[in-house]
Amino acid sequence: MLSKNKEMIKRVRYLFSGVVQGVGFRPFIYRLAVKNSLRGFVQNRPDGVLAEVEGSEAAIDSFLASVRRELPPLADVTNISSEEIPREPDDNFRIIASDTCGDGDVHISPDIAICQDCLKELFDPQDRRYQYPFINCTNCGPRLTIIKSIPYDRINTSMACFPLCAQCQTEYENPANRRFHAEPNACPVCGPKIQLLDEVGKTLRTDDPIKTAIGLLKEGKVLAIKGLGGFHLSVDAGNDEAVKRLRSRKYREEKPMAIMVMNLENVKCLADVNEEEEKLLTSPQRPIVLLKKKNSSTISEQVAPGVPNLGVMLPYTPPHYLLLEKDFAALVMTSANQVDEPICISNREAIIRLKGIADYFLIHNRDILVRCDDSIAMIAAGKEQLLRRSRGFVPKPILLKDSFPDVLALGAHLKATQCIVKGNFAFLSPHIGDLETPQARDFFQESLTLMKKITESNPDVIACDAHPAYYSTKVAEEMTGVRVIRIQHHHAHIVSCMAENQIDGDVIGLAMDGTGFGLDGHAWGCEFLIANETEFKRLGHLQYFVLPGGEKAIHEPWRIAASLLALAYGQSWSEIAAQLGIIPAGMDSKVLDKIIANKINSPLTSGLGRLFDGVAAIIGVRKTVSFEGQAAMELEGESDHEAAEPFPFAITPNADNCLILDISSTIRAIVNDLLAGKSKKEISSSFHRTLAVAFVAMCEQIREKTGINRVCLSGGCFQNKILLEGSIKQLESAGFAVFHHKQVPTNDGGIALGQAVIAGAIAKK
Secondary structure (H helix, E strand, O other): OHHHHHOOEEEEEEEEEEEOOOOOHHHHHHHHHHHOOOEEEEEEEOOEEEEEEEEEHHHHHHHHHHHHHOOOOOOEEEEEEEEEEOOOOOOOEEEOOOOOOOOOOEOOOOOEOOOHHHHHHHOOOOOOOOOOOOOOEOOEEOOHHHEOOOOOOHHHEOOOOOOOOHHHHHHHHOOOOOOOOOOOOOOOOOOOOEEEEEOOOOEOOOOOHHHHHHHHHHOOOOEEEEOOOOEEEEEEOOOHHHHHHHHHHHOOOOOOOOEEOOOHHHHHHHEOOOHHHHHHHHOOOOOEEEEEEOOOOOOOHHHOOOOOEEEEEOOOOHHHHHHHOOOOOOEEEEEOOOOOOOOOOOHHHHHHHOOOOOOEEEEEOOOOOOOOOOOEEEEEOOEEEEEEOOOOOOOOOEEEEEEEEEEEEOOOOOOEOOEEEEEEEEEEOOOOEOOOOHHHHHHHHHHHHHHHHHHOOOOOEEEEEOOOOOHHHHHHHHOOOOEEEEEOHHHHHHHHHHHHOOOOOOEEEEEEEEEEEOOOOOEEEEEEEEEOOOOEEEEEEEOOEEOOOOHHHHHOHHHHHHHHHHHHHHHHHHHHHHHHOOOOOOOOHHHHHHHHHHOOOOOEEOOHHHHHHHHHHHOOOOOOOOOOOHHHHHHHHHOOOOOOOOOOOEEEEOOOOOEEEEOHHHHHHHHHHHHOOOOHHHHHHHHHHHHHHHHHHHHHHHHHHHOOOEEEEEOHHHHOHHHHHHHHHHHHHOOOEEEOOOOOOOOHHHHHHHHHHHHHHHHHO
16 A cells, blocks of 8 residues: 555745845756656745756655755755645746846855866866966855845846856756856856956056966065955965065055965865864865964064964865965965955955055956955864854855744944844855954945845834943934844954854853953953843942953053053052063153053943953053954963963952952962962963863852853853863863854854844844
């Protein structure tokens, strides 16, 4: 009886949702249907891919099992709905034209590195695409960055102006070809072209622009190179003078610059690489990966001065491979922009904005429609952790545990991103950056339009930071006909961690960063919260200390060092400061003492990032900084993973029964060790260990009060690998269940996700 039922003919309609367009999904369905002798059709729609299959029950079961088991490399099916429908008189199985009507629910694929099949063709002299800089197929190449609208069809991309030649058209129409409906499909006959321009934008006559560009790089010239999501500024990483010249022109004094290296073998000459880091480097997403430096004379010390890591990526476009094939150990590939400005994407924009920086421009005539900077990642606690989520990852959504009403979250002021929650998916924008300049704010508005377009939504619930002066907060306040929900910065951090780990209910949240607007008007940043999706309570924090001069103290950590000494030693602090040589010449310690004592233009902070800055200045690692986080990065570089004795600290409740982490004794112990001749490495290692031990002690007291055993770690300070791994180890040893970030940045780049989920949960209630 069972076998008879299996031979019954029926017709089933499937709707596949997720990343199912522009990734070879329809030809995949076509091939499986033909293999199982099914009739019907497959079609792109705004809400996914629709397939109607007709045949025996056994054949349909086999078809669906194969769909689940054998997805194309870039496809990600998040839902399959099905219903049995009346039979139709089909003779075969077809791929039919897209349906553009209806509500959208398609997830756009991120841009993906060139695949091995295309790479093989790129270097095959017999192939018609030999050394063609725009080779791609359904398994690789541009996606998000060339899209105008959905559905993802060629006419809706920046490839619409490149009509396919006869050979490319044949590939495009053949379901058996891996370029079937590869929307960016092209060849030297019909596709985009590459050009080399001089510093004023005049075309240089050359038969081989890439070969000429290689020669210019070898001469030490600075090139602006157009890639997938924007321009890079590039020089030979082995040419010390060229790297210095680029730094000088870009006003980037010391901040590390990323390098691109041809292959893993070359990377291993420059940095230590473990198995997980290898996987991350060679993944289709191709992020910049932070790796521990080796002593090497191959590249300039000026690439990443004073820090322990190199930011390394492998090539991800055909031109990258052609540039790096045999001439360079590494190329600097840093974002083509001025300080606090977004990355350049158009040819004209690059020539104007990079005037005086780039000597030459290697451009092409395929428009970049979406700015998308390189992603940055590291391996911490054995897991991938994204520090900047952009090219290769965006706009693939984060799957949430629950569904929420549509919400738009506007993120933070630094490392800004936006987020739209739609149902149980959270869509984060590409990295926008710090909202300090008009250009960055224009990009913020550009990103708003993009996010609404690709999610086909226009939420009327808007989430923003509680800080009244943030640009993103002002944008929210100017919107009409919407409900604005203001979210405390550190609450958003913790819920961001909860959301990506798909947990709900109460957790102990450790929010550790430089600064965030506190509910008491002070700058928060080392916070111990009880939090859930809708509310939080502050149960503990680092004791407040003064930021002498306010914003100045962030750029001049010696000021924070003086404040910490005043906290630890009282009126005798200036004598200790003099012994340690902390106060610069020309600054009167008596004046500074008055500033600290009377809090003249000197707010209170509980920021852990500021504590790192102050300790770095006390032990002589860094007294002034040229970029955010520099002192903390260099202090981490002085530390190691070896066991170190923690310094003393105290935990005392204040009048409101809030636990205060008192580090006065920690500062005194650091000074004593320094005066006793202990090394920076020993002191830094003990400082890191102290924080991990203190975190556990605070959490144990909170657990005793509340019974909560789950801990979420979030905030920019957990970019510090030693702090993160040490905290996880100590907390787990104390019996806590610990959650931290992997898919979403732990820094302010993840704030928008937390904001969106909190606002969604509030609106839902």
